[in-house]
Structures are given as structure tokens and as C-alpha cells.
Amino acid sequence: MAVEDIGSGCSSSGDQEFHVLAVDDSIIDRKVIERLLKISCCKVTAVDSGSRALQYLGIDGERSSLEFDELKVNLIITDYSMPGMTGYELLKKIKGSTKLRQIPVVIMSSENILARIDRCLEEGAEDFLMKPVQLSDVERLRDFMLRGGEEERELGRKRKTPDDSCDCRPLRKRPTPLATACSSTFRALEEPVIVHES
């Protein structure tokens, strides 16, 4: 959908752009998150449901691996409460897919329910943001994603779930625990998600 580069303050070249797939059934929230991401110099694709997100990601096998490489989704940010497929269900499908599980997923919700947050983090969500999401949340998210390096990726691969010794629970909206080494699967900009497996 919305893939134009706004140009204000964004100096990244085309293929270095951080591509975010935003999933939300609310047209208002999609508009806002899209704007937040564009200001943070991300390329944005916004869809209105989990099933459309999976279609876009090619999980139903319709998209060729060549097309998928070009998509290079670096982050998925999804609402929790959506009709049909919830954000949690979408998260499970993504983490259950060999093609897609390395794409970090962030959940957004208007409800601060600890059990919900725990469930999402345990399933491999990178973070859990309270709605309404603000620019500072998105900027912090982007900075954290861009800073990630080999070390954190290795760390992530060794751990499937967050380490008990770290406080990975976003008990309140700010600050959220992104700046820990507990993120499970994680990809930096330089390494796009590759579809074909050896």
C-alpha cells in the first residue's frame, strides 16, 4: 500500500530502507501507525488483517521466492485484538513458519493485561506496545532494530524464549524492555529474510 518515501529527514537509499509490515483492522490506527513509521524513516506496508498479512508475506505459498526477497520485511507490527485472526494467532503462525520466524514481531494493544503480554512474549514477540502508540515508541523500536548486530543475533539463536534473569516484561508502556539481549529471533537490516532453504 503506502510505500512512498516522504523524504523529510530520511536519508537512506532505497534498498537500505527498513521495511515494516503494519497490521491493524482499524483504519484510523493504520493511518496513525503508518505516519509514525514514515516519520521514523521506515518503508511501510499496512494491511487490515492477519490473513492479509500472511498473504503478503507469502506464507500461503502463492508468492515466489524471488518476489519475497524483494519484499524484505524487517519488522511486523500488529494489533492484538482483530476479528478473524488475532495478533497473537498471527504471531504464532509467523513464528511457526521456517520462512518467516526470524522476522521480529511487535504486538500493540490498548489493554494492559499481563497474561496477554506474557503469552505474546513467550511466543516470541519482540515487544508489546500499549496503544495509542507514540512516536517515541516507534523511534526506540527502530533504533533498537537497527543497532542489532551479530552478537545479538547469535544470542537470540541460542535462546528460544527470554532468559529468566532478564526482566523482559513490559509492565508499563514506557519504558519497554527492548534494550535487553533477550530478543529471540532478530534480523538486522543487512540480512534480509531469505525464503529458499538449503
Added chain:
Amino acid sequence: MQRQLANMKQTLFDQGYLDEQFIQLEELQDDANPNFVEEVVTLYYRDSARLIQNIEQALEKSPLDFSKLECLMHQFKGSSSSIGAKRVKSECTQFKEHCRVGNADGCKRTFQQLKKEYATLKKKVEVYFQFARQIGPVEKACRSK
């Protein structure tokens, strides 16, 4: 003129019609997107009209399906929260609480109040945006980048 606009906005805040989220949205405006807030609010009123209608219809059923009502109201509350519609959001919260305890009269009463707040806010922000447009984008673009 600028001061008048600022005062208008301050009044909306003081009277509890809008909250911090509205300011957050204004901060997303720039030269290329000087009317972002107005666009979002317009979209809100267009989109939520449908939700209001659905809730209205659901409230006419007997007995009430509280679960469905709560679900509809959750969506409406979410959008209202996203634009900073403080009073509307507060009515939504009350409505959801009535659903939770199965209070049909409470739901109907609160819904009437909600519609009043919703309509009042619409008029007030329309005036605000109209005035803002007259002034032009000089001070509206808060983002320096």
C-alpha cells in the same frame, strides 16, 4: 490569530474534550503533511458512524447481546483513544463496564451520553480546524525535520 487558535485548543483541553494524544498527532504534522490531524479526525468521524449505527441496532435487540456490544464498543473506544477524544473515550469505558455486568439500562443511558459527547466534539473540532486552515500552515508544522 495564532493566540486565538492556541486558546481554542487550550479550552478544548481544559474542558476535557481532548487529551495528550491529540498533541501527539499534531507533532506528526510537517510541511508535507500539514493537515494530518484533520485527516485523521475526519476519518474517525466517517469510520465511527458505521460503528455507532451497529451499536444502535444491537441495542434494539432483546435481550441484549452484551458480548457483541462490548466488542463493538472496544473498537469504538480504540479509535476514540487514537484521536485523543477524552470524553468520548470515558463514555466508552463506562459503556463497556455496563456490558460487563449486564446492565442494559446503563448501556442505553451511557450510549445516549456518548452520542452527545461525540457530536459536541465534532462541532468543536470542526471550528478548530476551520480556524486553523484560515491561519494557514505557518505555525502548524511543528516538525523541523
